[in-house]
Amino acid sequence: MSAAAAAGAAAPSAAAIAAAVRSGERTAGGVLDASLAAIAAGDGEVHAFLHVASDAARADAEAVDAAVTAGRDPGPLAGVPVALKDNLCTRGVPTTCASKILDGWVPPYDATVVERLRAAGAVVVGKTNMDEFAMGSSTENSAVGPTRHPKDRTRVPGGSSGGSAAAVAAGFVPVGLGSDTGGSVRQPAALCGTVGLKPTYGVVSRYGLVAFASSLDQIGPMTTTVADAALVLEVIAGHDRRDSTSLAEPPPPAGRSLDRGVEGLRIGLCRELVDGTAPDVAARVREAVEALAAAGATVEEVSVPEMRYGLSAYYLIAPAEASSNLARYDGVRYGLRVDAPDVASMNTATRTAGFGPEVKRRIMLGTYALSAGYYDAYYGKAQRVRTLMIEAFARAYATVDVLVGATAPTTAFPLGERVDDPMAMYMSDVCTIPSNLAGHPAISVPFGSGADGLPVGVQVLAPALGEERMFQVAAAVERAAAERRGTAGAGEAGA
Amino acid sequence: MSGEWETVVGLEVHCELRTRTKLFCACPNVFGEEPNTNVCPVCLGLPGSLPVLNEEAVELAMRIGAALHAEVRPSSFYRKNYFYPDMPKDYQISQYDEPINVGGHLDLPDGSRVGIVRAHLEEDTGKTAHLGETGRIHAADYSLVDYNRSGVPLVEIVSEPDIRSAAQARAYAAELRAVLVATGASDGKMEEGSMRVDANVSVRRAGAELGTRCEIKNLNSLRSLARAVEHEAARQVALLEAGGVVVQETRHWDEQAGRTISMRSKEEAFDYRYFPEPDLVPLAPDEAWRQRAAAAVGRLPAERRRGLAGLVGEPTPAQVDQVQAVVDLGLDELVVAAVSAGAPATLALARAANELAADLEAALALDPGSFAALVVLEARGELTATQSKAVLAELVAAGGGDPVSIAAARGFESLSDEFLRDVVGQLIEANPGEWGRFCEGEDKLAGFFTGQVMKATGGKADGKAVAAELRRRRN
Structure with a gap:
């Protein structure tokens, strides 16, 4: 497996691993060994992991193997190695959000998604790198140093869930979990060439996800196949009474529509998600839509003009909520403390030393946006844009079943290219943010590559709780991408 | 300004x-x-x-x-x-x-x-x-x-x-x-x-x-x-x-x-x-x-004060204070229950207002029937005020009980009228000077005789009954 991983070839899917472990053909311990070996061989250069929890993973794997030996079913993710973004709380395993301010913090509890993964037989291998507190689009804002793109070490893997995306793309693990506040699962998935899903807001519990922007955050899987994304979603979705915003109704069935094809479906090529993207990215999106048409879907071009306000609204709402969510890192109870003569100076010294520049920038933006006298003009207005966005999406979905567009405006960009230009970095998420503002599901599926030979992601967007239809189309895009690989061979033509 | x-x-x-x-x-x-x-x-x-x-x-x-x-x-x-x-x-x-x-x-x-x-x-x-x-x-x-x-x-x-x-x-x-x-x-x-x-x-x-x-x-x-x-x-x-x-x-x-x-x-x-x-x-x-x-909101204090005051009729200023104290202490239901069990309202109110604040938690758990029975005994003169308070303290500590048995156990059983008459008669014979002056209108000597009766009965006599017997004999 490590040889395959090093070559970037497809590692076995989560579904295949679980089937083999459940049937006794492979052991969870053996699968874990292969994963740990691949990490040992490759992660020195990629730096996807902040913490490899070998001992805990070994215990998880032994429990799975013991269940199989005893004739019990360990669950639908039996023996599947999973990497968790380091903003998901893991009992007994450090959780730092790649920030100095949480250096050394070990949570006393597991996030709901971690409990559910383990209950389904998954093996938690470790915690992955990210932009500090999930603020960024390249994983360069990690206080521990950047993650590198597995296929080109001079490039970023995207972000903020860049560690999980790289871990899956490098073949270290078949499943990574990320969090998506403005595209932080889908954008790195697109850049690394994996599948990345953001579910409908409220489908997956946020309990144990260290909050960035609570009304936008949603946990989602990064996988090598669309079917795996559906499989993982079915495991982690569902009401959790510890999260008041988790939906009461049962989660939409994720996987049952994968093989249905798209005949008769109405696909909207979303103009705002194509215009303004790089020519090679735009070309792949159009080819994907053509493939869907060839498979029997009706295709029309759709415009959702309100999307152009998405980035502005997002950069008021997300920093505003973050400024409040990150207040608790004050040096009093856990994490970093920089001593000073009195409490207020200690708070200031701790936060000055503990937060990186991007986090500070957003705390300041958010604090300003919520200030007395400015609330209505900034936070209030941004919330109204959100309502407009939802209404605009509703108009679009009156005529089409799903929207299709690019996930990210470009392929993976060089390390360092955008670190000194926040606006350029923020633009990386322009295609993904609208779904977060509306609370809708969206998925990124790899589809060919750009002029530089690096992956391109095609995004499928659906209305709230429209996961089933979204997966149906995503599977068709995946099939078209596979056919395309079969005919075009390894080398992708440029735009 | x-x-x-x-x-x-x-x-x-x-x-x-x-x-x-x-x-x-x-x-x-x-x-x-x-x-x-x-x-x-x-x-x-x-x-x-x-x-x-x-x-x-x-x-x-x-x-x-x-x-x-x-x-x-x-x-x-x-x-x-x-x-x-x-x-x-x-x-x-x-x-x-x-x-x-x-x-x-x-x-x-x-x-x-x-x-x-x-x-x-x-x-x-x-x-x-x-x-x-x-x-x-x-x-x-x-x-x-x-x-x-x-x-x-x-x-x-x-x-x-x-x-x-x-x-x-x-x-x-x-x-x-x-x-x-x-x-x-x-x-x-x-x-x-x-x-x-x-x-x-x-x-x-x-x-x-x-x-x-x-x-x-x-x-x-x-x-x-x-x-x-x-x-x-x-x-x-x-x-x-x-x-x-x-x-x-x-x-x-x-x-x-x-x-x-x-x-x-x-x-x-x-x-x-x-x-x-x-x-x-x-x-x-x-x-x-x-x-x-x-x-689920219980009866509110204002309403409870009105109810309690209504039992008394036209409360004196002191009784208005007692009503408020009893409601503030949450003891009004106890008083109402005692009154409906036959206790006189003024005495029940006074005892609840003045005697039960010390151990409020226990008082709130007191069985209203026991409280009522005690107040009735005192009102009938079968217990003196002092005795009644002692029995009440015991009832509160125990959460209730039979005041008659408690009084008996403490030796508080009231003296029969006949016995009291005998004691008074003996004391009159033993103190002819004082009796003469009392008969001539020196009313304060009633206190002297009451004291003597208490001494003779170990405090068990009812002061009011003694006074009544003295007046009966003088007339």
């Missing part, structure tokens, strides 16, 4: 709700545990934790609203952002422009009415202890924080500035406490911080616009509240009469020094950056739930 100075007060009362668990987590809502033992990821605000609203707290908040004649409305939670070490998230989850209870009023025993602006739900903070010589934050060597109280549910009740004196402020707080206890929402214990009062005080010439107010904090008893309002109003009047101006600020009541001290002025006030709490959904109790909560 002309006219008398008028004090204007509005009170903000924080009331801890008597729920089983905290407002947003499953930690028990209890007082007095070892520091930092009654905590979990949620009330410690650990990264990744989320609040879940306690239904029982909503129920109690609605009961308070019903008792204050407020309108229960769909509401929402906001974050109030400011840094303080005893607040684990560095924001407090509170209600802002959409509180659960809006409007209402509270009628005081003197007949005045104080308007209620709102009564909203919020979470309590932890407690900071500043260790060092003074116990104040300045000059403290270090501070310790106890998060056991963090997340305890509070209802903050804000009055209109309708209060016009220190005495009325005190009466409002006392009446509100009685109402909170009556609804079952609070235990009303100011000494444990279950009920905390802040006072907004200003002064003006009668009929003028409202003056600039100061908010007084650290009022730990009704007495402190009255003293602080008195002092603060006097301070402001003196300031204004000397040509000064009142600065809007928060002031700390120093109980020992008997004065208020400036804490922070409006310029230093926090910008709380309120915004809707994204981790909670809006709260919209349906009509059925609102009605259930309103129906």
